[in-house]
Amino acid sequence: MEFFLIRQNTLAQLNEQAAKIEGVEPEKENAHNLTVRAQSLLDEAQKKLDEKIAADEKAARVEAKLLEIKVVPESVAALAQAPQQEIPQDDQDVLKRQEDATEVDIGKLQEKLGQDSTLTAIKTVANTICHNTQAANGSLGQPKTQLQQRTVIQFNTNPAKPPFFIGLTRQSGNWIWADGSYYDANVSGDIIDKGGDCAVVQQQSGFNVNIMSQSCTTAAYYTCQTRPCTTDFYCV
Structure with a gap:
């Protein structure tokens, strides 16, 4: 149990x-x-x-x-016709000297200006691109007057205000434009020398623009222009 x-x-x-x-x-x-x-x-x-x-x-x-992306200004003429007091005092003397030597022709200015790049490149590449893509044997831009320099930066909408290669190089100690003419500081303003043999244009404050030297192998944006049509150079 x-x-x-x-x-x-x-x-x-x-x-x-x-x-x-x-x-x-x-x-x-x-x-x-x-x-x-x-x-x-x-x-x-x-x-x-x-x-x-x-x-x-x-x-x-x-x-x-x-x-x-670059936005073309509504009117280049509006920039040229800006009231005198809007132009910085430091530049007025330069513009005054230009009046006797150069007549501002907006039609020719628009004809010469090409376009600003949206990508950066070293100087030799930028020059080749301008030559190959701009009609009538294009080149890097040659903004010789303060007005033309301001017009170049007006195509730029980048808030960082980057530098743009232009068709100006130092050769044997002399600054020479792509068309073979010598740089004239009385017309184009003084170059800020930073040690390079190529040149860039860069916006400062407001409409102030400076041309500065820069290494040719340092990448930068660039501006191209076409050769203007004249009686000696016929554009088809």
């Missing part, structure tokens, strides 16, 4: 343990399923986040590219 009770108790204990195990295993299985589901949701969320970041980066690149 005693043996029977012990056996009965043992069976009861085994049944109780089996019931506990049966109850625990489903809980473990449910926990595993929840973990898998949670990981799946995390992976999906991470994928969407990565796609959002990629889209934002692409939008930022597009926006930056749009900032480089």
